[in-house]
Amino acid sequence: MRYAFAKRVRHLQSSAVRDILKVVGKGNVISFAGGMPDDELFPLDGVREAFENTFATGKKPLQYIETEGYLPLREVLVERMGRKGITNYDASEILLTTGSQQAIDLFSRVMFNKGDIILTENPTYLAALQVFESYEANIIPVDSDEDGMLADDLERKIKKYKPKCIYVVPTFSNPAGKVWSMERRRHLIQLAHKYHVMIFEDDPYGDIQFNMEETYTPIAALDDGTHVLYTSTFSKTVVPALRTGWIAGPHQIIRIMSQAKQANDLHSNSLSQQALYHMCQDFDLDGHIEKLRTVYQSRMEIMLEELEKADLPGLSYVVPKGGMFFWIQLDERIDTSELLNVAVKKGVAFVPGAPFYVGKDVQKNALRLNFTHATPEKLRKGMGLLTSVIKEHYLEV
Amino acid sequence: MRYAFAKRVRHLQSSAVRDILKVVGKGNVISFAGGMPDDELFPLDGVREAFENTFATGKKPLQYIETEGYLPLREVLVERMGRKGITNYDASEILLTTGSQQAIDLFSRVMFNKGDIILTENPTYLAALQVFESYEANIIPVDSDEDGMLADDLERKIKKYKPKCIYVVPTFSNPAGKVWSMERRRHLIQLAHKYHVMIFEDDPYGDIQFNMEETYTPIAALDDGTHVLYTSTFSKTVVPALRTGWIAGPHQIIRIMSQAKQANDLHSNSLSQQALYHMCQDFDLDGHIEKLRTVYQSRMEIMLEELEKADLPGLSYVVPKGGMFFWIQLDERIDTSELLNVAVKKGVAFVPGAPFYVGKDVQKNALRLNFTHATPEKLRKGMGLLTSVIKEHYLEV
Numbered sequence: 001m002r003y004a005f006a007k008r009v010r011h012l013q014s015s016a017v018r019d020i021l022k023v024v025g026k027g028n029v030i031s032f033a034g035g036m037p038d039d040e041l042f043p044l045d046g047v048r049e050a051f052e053n054t055f056a057t058g059k060k061p062l063q064y065i066e067t068e069g070y071l072p073l074r075e076v077l078v079e080r081m082g083r084k085g086i087t088n089y090d091a092s093e094i095l096l097t098t099g100s101q102q103a104i105d106l107f108s109r110v111m112f113n114k115g116d117i118i119l120t121e122n123p124t125y126l127a128a129l130q131v132f133e134s135y136e137a138n139i140i141p142v143d144s145d146e147d148g149m150l151a152d153d154l155e156r157k158i159k160k161y162k163p164k165c166i167y168v169v170p171t172f173s174n175p176a177g178k179v180w181s182m183e184r185r186r187h188l189i190q191l192a193h194k195y196h197v198m199i200f201e202d203d204p205y206g207d208i209q210f211n212m213e214e215t216y217t218p219i220a221a222l223d224d225g226t227h228v229l230y231t232s233t234f235s236k237t238v239v240p241a242l243r244t245g246w247i248a249g250p251h252q253i254i255r256i257m258s259q260a261k262q263a264n265d266l267h268s269n270s271l272s273q274q275a276l277y278h279m280c281q282d283f284d285l286d287g288h289i290e291k292l293r294t295v296y297q298s299r300m301e302i303m304l305e306e307l308e309k310a311d312l313p314g315l316s317y318v319v320p321k322g323g324m325f326f327w328i329q330l331d332e333r334i335d336t337s338e339l340l341n342v343a344v345k346k347g348v349a350f351v352p353g354a355p356f357y358v359g360k361d362v363q364k365n366a367l368r369l370n371f372t373h374a375t376p377e378k379l380r381k382g383m384g385l386l387t388s389v390i391k392e393h394y395l396e397v
Numbered sequence: 398m399r400y401a402f403a404k405r406v407r408h409l410q411s412s413a414v415r416d417i418l419k420v421v422g423k424g425n426v427i428s429f430a431g432g433m434p435d436d437e438l439f440p441l442d443g444v445r446e447a448f449e450n451t452f453a454t455g456k457k458p459l460q461y462i463e464t465e466g467y468l469p470l471r472e473v474l475v476e477r478m479g480r481k482g483i484t485n486y487d488a489s490e491i492l493l494t495t496g497s498q499q500a501i502d503l504f505s506r507v508m509f510n511k512g513d514i515i516l517t518e519n520p521t522y523l524a525a526l527q528v529f530e531s532y533e534a535n536i537i538p539v540d541s542d543e544d545g546m547l548a549d550d551l552e553r554k555i556k557k558y559k560p561k562c563i564y565v566v567p568t569f570s571n572p573a574g575k576v577w578s579m580e581r582r583r584h585l586i587q588l589a590h591k592y593h594v595m596i597f598e599d600d601p602y603g604d605i606q607f608n609m610e611e612t613y614t615p616i617a618a619l620d621d622g623t624h625v626l627y628t629s630t631f632s633k634t635v636v637p638a639l640r641t642g643w644i645a646g647p648h649q650i651i652r653i654m655s656q657a658k659q660a661n662d663l664h665s666n667s668l669s670q671q672a673l674y675h676m677c678q679d680f681d682l683d684g685h686i687e688k689l690r691t692v693y694q695s696r697m698e699i700m701l702e703e704l705e706k707a708d709l710p711g712l713s714y715v716v717p718k719g720g721m722f723f724w725i726q727l728d729e730r731i732d733t734s735e736l737l738n739v740a741v742k743k744g745v746a747f748v749p750g751a752p753f754y755v756g757k758d759v760q761k762n763a764l765r766l767n768f769t770h771a772t773p774e775k776l777r778k779g780m781g782l783l784t785s786v787i788k789e790h791y792l793e794v
Contacts (some may be wrong), residue, residue, distance in 0.1 A: 001462075001623045001624060001647075003595070003647070003650055005507055005653060006506070006507055006508055006509050006513075006562060007510055008506070008507075008534075009507050009656075009657075012507070012653065012656040012657055012660060034461065036461055038459075039456045039457055039459065039460050040456065042456045042459045042460075044452065044456050044459065047452070047459065048448075048449075048452045050449050051445075051452075053443075054531040055441065055445045055448075056443070057446070059436045059437065059439045059441050060436055061638060062436065062439045062441065062636035062637070062638045063432065063433065063436050063439075063446065063638060064433055064632075064636060064637040064638070065634070065638070097662070098495055098662035098663075098665065098666070099662055099663050101661070101662050101663045102615075102661060102662040103658060103661075105662065109403070110402055110405075110406050110409070111401075111402060111403055112403050113403050113404055116403075127659070127663070128658065130659075130660050133661045134657070134660050135403075135702075150464055155477050158782055164401060196398055198400070223585055224623065227398060228398045235461075239459035239460070239664065239668075240459070240460060240461040240667075241458060241460060241461070241462070241667045241668040241671075242459075242460045242666060242668060243662065243663075243665060243666045243667070247610060250398075250400070252400055253400055256402060256406055257577070259406075260406075260409055260531070262524070262527075263409060263494055263498075263502060263524065263527050263528045264499060264502050264661070264702070265494070265495035265497045265498050265499040265500070265502065265532050265640065265662075266495075266524070266640075267640065268495065268640060268666075269495070269638065269639060269640045269665075269666035269669055270638045270640070270670070271636075271638040271639060271669065272637075272666055272668065287432075306707055361619050372584065374748050388687065
């Protein structure tokens with residue numbers, strides 16, 4: 001039988017990240033591809049104890065709950081966001097989701113008609129681009145530098161395109177690994193208020209900060225609770241398998257997103273939400289995050305050392321101040337999508353730059369390297385493999 | 398700020414089930430409303446042990462997995478569906494979802510353009526109607542009797558409307574609690590092949606069967622693997638909080654649904670999938686389901702006894718052969734939506750019939766009663782309250 005799919009299916013395709021996760025699953029390849037934390041750093045005992053504490057309260061945690069998610073966990077999140085200066089939202093203005101991916105999807109579902117405009121950085125998170133495209137939104141990239149979107153181009157494009165939303169990953173962005181300056185953050189929120197545009201602030205990596213003497217105020221903390229949706233997740237700081245993220249925002253938007261979520265999946269896994277609540281209460285989550293920062297910073301430094309040692313002509317990059325990624329540009333003649341095939345055969349994987357770009361202005365010589373998943377030994381070995389593959393490739397072009 | 402939502406938001410609204418779950422959450426009301434299993438019957442020790450067995454395997458179960466879900470659980474489901482005669486699908490043709498609700502949503506997402514036609518029973522599962530409406534599909538009800546959709550009306554409407562899909566809950570339907578006859582099942586699959594229409598078979602309740610001497614073959618077992626999507630869930634047989642359902646179907650459709658799921662939430666809670674795998678291996682799930690059947694049948698019989706005892710004029714119903722619901726009609730002058738307000742004040746809740754209907758042909762005198770959530774004592778007390786509320790209401794109309 002020939003199946004007739006919906007038109008929106010055209011915009012769905014298996015992502016590079018997904019295909020590469022499959023390669024990685026098969027074993028011998030050292031992967032700098034996915035945005036994965038290191039299994040070895042997972043707080044297994046803490047997670048186990050949190051589940052045990054949940055089971056100890058009886059059978060009620062196993063029943064259906066309300067779509068918005070387990071209320072005590074939402075209350076904990078009010079307090080934890082408050083420490084970052086985000087004080088506009090109470091527990092009723094938080095929706096627990098299946099990872100922050102679902103927050104991006106539900107927001108898009110309630111917000112975008114076909115042809116609605118969304119402004120993004122370029123490059124930006126590829127799975128967000130996939131979602132926006134699946135709702136047939138029109139994505140317009142804004143010119144950026146190391147400090148964030150360029151003020152002039154941003155205002156010009158807001159005026160020209162009248163976007164419904166501006167999607168940003170301002171703190172340790174994916175893939176570029178950069179941090180927006182305070183000035184650019186303030187400017188963005190001013191423009192959002194001036195022109196009545198929503199900001200969607202995606203902050204999965206904010207806690208993985210290396211230099212704790214610097215402060216990167218979330219954009220949601222600069223708002224008055226009317227123009228910003230803020231999403232984050234426990235996937236990077238606790239474990240991914242619990243698939244627990246959240247989104248906070250204006251009451252009216254969160255309420256409609258809850259209705260969309262009810263149609264989508266009724267509610268997310270509530271046993272995990274209850275275990276995460278116990279973890280926030282009984283486990284030293286902040287101490288654990290501190291440990292992750294230290295270990296991941298040291299791994300970033302190993303990768304940096306290997307990059308410096310490799311002495312690749314035409315190489316450029318910004319040293320990440322946090323998060324999980326190095327974003328590097330090679331000599332302009334190198335197409336990293338072609339390079340990936342060779343690299344995987346030699347035993348090392350990464351994500352080529354192209355899928356992170358909107359439109360035609362693609363840097364084919366860029367690639368994203370994750371430094372959190374591999375052990376120091378594998379980091380050195382993998383970087384050795386990668387730099388030798390690049391050097392061989394240089395001779396050919 | 399005035400927020401501009403997508404047009405599809407018009408079709409989203411808080412459902413009666415959801416509003417009533419909120420009432421129930423507040424305590425003193427005896428609820429026959431939601432499709433909830435009884436907390437007291439949850440296999441807490443089995444669940445706890447399954448998680449413990451998962452944690453005992455180390456840290457890997459806490460990492461990201463592929464979108465389709467934990468492969469060994471999908472392999473167990475191949476075997477379990479095989480016992481029901483569903484043998485067309487291998488593990489690659491199964492997608493693990495966040496409850497079967499997400500399976501309905503993802504299917505609709507990849508299948509329906511605005512205005513596409515879907516045929517349903519009338520009344521039918523209200524949260525499926527909500528999903529179809531949110532994708533702006535056009536829902537056409539087919540006339541039914543106790544044995545399923547009427548053959549003539551079904552064929553006439555297939556020819557007239559050229560539907561993309563026929564949505565059915567053939568075994569212990571929600572809300573009507575009925576079982577399709579074998580003849581009607583065969584007829585449905587014949588028509589699907591003749592006219593090239595997909596069948597979406599929603600089977601959350603199939604395991605809650607009272608008379609094990611009867612056989613209710615799933616429609617998917619009558620197909621050759623080309624025309625049926627089959628969805629079910631662990632929410633009714635194990636526990637709802639794990640939010641684990643699945644969908645099996647033709648490879649091409651499952652593959653595209655996986656891509657939609659990747660955009661929607663990357664993957665469902667994989668720790669729970671692994672615990673459910675251990676439960677299927679180490680816990681006597683079939684013995685547990687046998688126990689649920691016995692207890693739930695005895696509760697259905699208590700409700701039946703109370704209904705008979707009440708001697709309500711104009712009352713009609715079909716005795717359920719399984720599942721979780723009694724579907725009853727009162728005297729035609731009674732509007733059960735109005736009755737609900739009075740009933741809740743007196744301490745008992747149910748779902749009025751109206752939201753389960755498509756179009757204007759609504760039986761306002763119908764209501765759905767769940768018999769699985771309340772204890773026998775509460776069942777008797779709640780039925781006493783309800784029948785006295787109905788009798789008082791009769792005097793007024």
